[in-house]
Amino acid sequence: MVEKARAPAWYWIVAVLAVIWNGFGCFDYVMTVTRNVAYLSAFPREYVAYLDTLPLWLVGFWALGVGGGLAGALLLLRRARLAAAAxxxxxxxxxxxxxxxxxxxxxxxxxxxxxxISVAIWLIALALLLFSLRMLRAGVLR
Incomplete structure (x- = not known):
């Protein structure tokens, strides 16, 4: 059996922050697609109306984006190599x-x-992918 490298303390901090960040993305997705009135009241009316015009396939890719991020973050907590794929x-x-x-x-x-916000989302998504790949190469993920 291959021994895995020890995960440093900062690894766990990144993993927990990733769960919180991606958890909010999933929360936003669920509140939006279920048309939660209280949640959507914070957005301009024209934006909410625009959401109604989005094609279903695009909503599916949005689900892949936020769901994959949360799955990846949870897999980091498990130190699973599939985090990078997620x-x-x-x-x-x-x-x-x-x-x-x-x-x-x-x-x-x-x-x-x-x-x-879009720039932050892009930077964090790329950073988490690179982080998980680095941890995979370092043997932290199994």
């Missing part, structure tokens, strides 16, 4: 949904806060 699936979902939204001429105007 983060890869998450990134695929992010790529497809982002490209669709950037190209959609009917999408509502975005604010600088929206751009900042």
């Amino acid at each position: 983060f890869g699936v998450s990134l695929l979902g992010l790529v497809v949904t982002s490209v669709y939204q950037w190209r959609d001429t009917e999408a509502p105007a975005i604010s600088s806060a929206d751009v900042a």
